[in-house]
Amino acid sequence: MAKEIVVQNIPQVIADRHEPPAIVRFAGNNARYAYDEFFGGEENSHTERAYRHAILKFLAHCESLGIALPNVTPTVVKNYLKGLKAEVRTRQGQPQKFKPASKPTKKLHLAGIRKFFDVCVVRHAIPLNPASSVRGPRHSVTQGKTPSLTVQQARDILAAIDTRTVTGLRDRAIIAIMLYTAVRAGAVSKLERGHFFSDGGQSMFRFHEKGGKVRDIPCRHDLEGFVQEYLAMAEPPESVSPLFRTAVGRTNQLSDKGMTENDILRMVKRRFRKTGLPAEHLTCHSFRATTITDLLDQGVPLEDVQYLAGHADPRTTRLYDRRKKQVTRNIVERISI
Numbered sequence: 624m625a626k627e628i629v630v631q632n633i634p635q636v637i638a639d640r641h642e643p644p645a646i647v648r649f650a651g652n653n654a655r656y657a658y659d660e661f662f663g664g665e666e667n668s669h670t671e672r673a674y675r676h677a678i679l680k681f682l683a684h685c686e687s688l689g690i691a692l693p694n695v696t697p698t699v700v701k702n703y704l705k706g707l708k709a710e711v712r713t714r715q716g717q718p719q720k721f722k723p724a725s726k727p728t729k730k731l732h733l734a735g736i737r738k739f740f741d742v743c744v745v746r747h748a749i750p751l752n753p754a755s756s757v758r759g760p761r762h763s764v765t766q767g768k769t770p771s772l773t774v775q776q777a778r779d780i781l782a783a784i785d786t787r788t789v790t791g792l793r794d795r796a797i798i799a800i801m802l803y804t805a806v807r808a809g810a811v812s813k814l815e816r817g818h819f820f821s822d823g824g825q826s827m828f829r830f831h832e833k834g835g836k837v838r839d840i841p842c843r844h845d846l847e848g849f850v851q852e853y854l855a856m857a858e859p860p861e862s863v864s865p866l867f868r869t870a871v872g873r874t875n876q877l878s879d880k881g882m883t884e885n886d887i888l889r890m891v892k893r894r895f896r897k898t899g900l901p902a903e904h905l906t907c908h909s910f911r912a913t914t915i916t917d918l919l920d921q922g923v924p925l926e927d928v929q930y931l932a933g934h935a936d937p938r939t940t941r942l943y944d945r946r947k948k949q950v951t952r953n954i955v956e957r958i959s960i
Contacts, residue, residue, distance in 0.1 A: 644682050650692035654748035661742045669809075670833070674735035681736050692743070695753045700736060704729045704759070730759040770904050771912035777802055783898050788875040792853040793867055794890055796846075797882075801910040803846045805932050806830050808887045808907035814866040816859050819850060826850075832933060840931070915940060 643658040662675060684703055685695055707724040724732075733754060740752040772780075780798060785791045800811055810830040818829040819842070826842040842850070857868070857877055865881025882890075888907055895902035911932070918928045929940040 644679070644686065646682050646686045646690075646692050650748055653746050654692055654743060657739075657743045657746040657748045660746065661739055670731075673731055674738065677732040677735035678739045681732070693749045695740075695749075697753050697756050700733070700754045700757045704733060704757070707732060726760040733757060733759045769906065769908045769912045771909055771916055772900070772905070774913070774917055776898070776900060777910070777913055780894055780898050780900070784894065786852070789853070789856045789877060790870050790875050792849070792856055793870075793877070794894060796849045796853045797867055797887060798891065798894065798910065799846050799849045800828070801907060802914055803843050804828060804830075804840045805911050805914040806840070807832065807911065808891075809833060809884045811867070812882055812884045812887055816854075816864050816866050819854075819866060836933060838933060 643655055647654045647658045661678075681700075681703055685692070685699065688699070690699060707729055708721040709724040709728055737752065737754040737757075740749065740754050743749045744752050781795055781802075784795045784798075786795055797811055800806065801808065806828075810832045813831045814828065818831075820827055820829070822839075826847045827839050828842055830838050830840060832838060859866075859868075864879065867882045867887075868877040869880045869882050869886055870876065871878050891907050892902045892905075895905050915928055915932055918931070919925065925937055925940060929937050932940055934940045
């Protein structure tokens with residue numbers, strides 16, 4: 624029977640990013656070099672942070688079994704995935720609960736483990752990658768799970784923001800950017816003052832997106848007005864400063880520190896609640912699903928929407944299309960039972 628492996632926060636392991644765990648230190652200098660190469664840089668995306676979490680959990684599991692790094696086998700990896708469990712969020716004060724990890728979680732852990740052992744093989748720390756022959760669980764997705772908004776709900780959120788303060792102008796500009804460009808919150812958080820510019824004919828945004836992609840997207844006229852109003856009140860100190868900065872407490876004044884992706888998420892959740900929308904289900908990604916669905920609903924060609932969304936595969940764009948959900952609703956309502 625596979626040993627249960629629990630996915631949870633491990634601050635005691637991640638506290639020192641540069642000190643490898645014992646299983647790596649005992650494997651020799653090549654293993655240390657591979658570990659440093661893989662984990663040496665800062666994580667710039669959720670995927671990179673998730674890989675770090677998955678690999679450190681797996682290495683801790685191997686240590687608990689007394690298995691040396693070169694002795695890890697495909698069976699060890701398979702049993703790890705079989706016993707993987709994820710933490711269930713509970714109210715404060717209640718005991719922790721765990722459930723079997725989902726298929727996507729298992730596939731993500733396997734992908735991270737494979738990548739790490741690939742580096743170990745290249746650096747001659749181990750002879751073979753024990754995870755290369757392990758097959759993850761089958762998981763087919765035909766429609767994304769991200770909930771979307773109606774067009775009217777999106778308008779209501781923008782209209783409900785009090786724009787008499789600099790934080791209100793900032794929040795309206797951020798939400799409008801996500802709605803009118805379909806970019807992710809992570810790309811918005813990386814915007815600097817110089818990334819909002821004119822190409823001589825129109826205003827543009829230069830987004831640095833996941834995977835190292837850099838894309839220039841035109842700024843529509845009303846969005847340009849939102850950003851200009853914000854900048855006029857924010858008075859950024861210099862062109863290289865973060866475009867969107869955090870607030871200093873409840874003073875409605877901005878600090879010099881740029882907003883992170885999590886800062887934007889917390890702000891968006893607050894705006895959802897103030898508009899009376901279910902903040903526990905909606906996220907920043909809901910704006911992306913809303914925009915893509917709206918464009919497809921207007922008859923914009925799929926390839927054009929795909930290009931705006933920055934998807935390499937049109938099947939990914941279709942995952943954000945929520946029109947099928949409305950068709951299904953119409954059909955089930957017609958059942959005459």
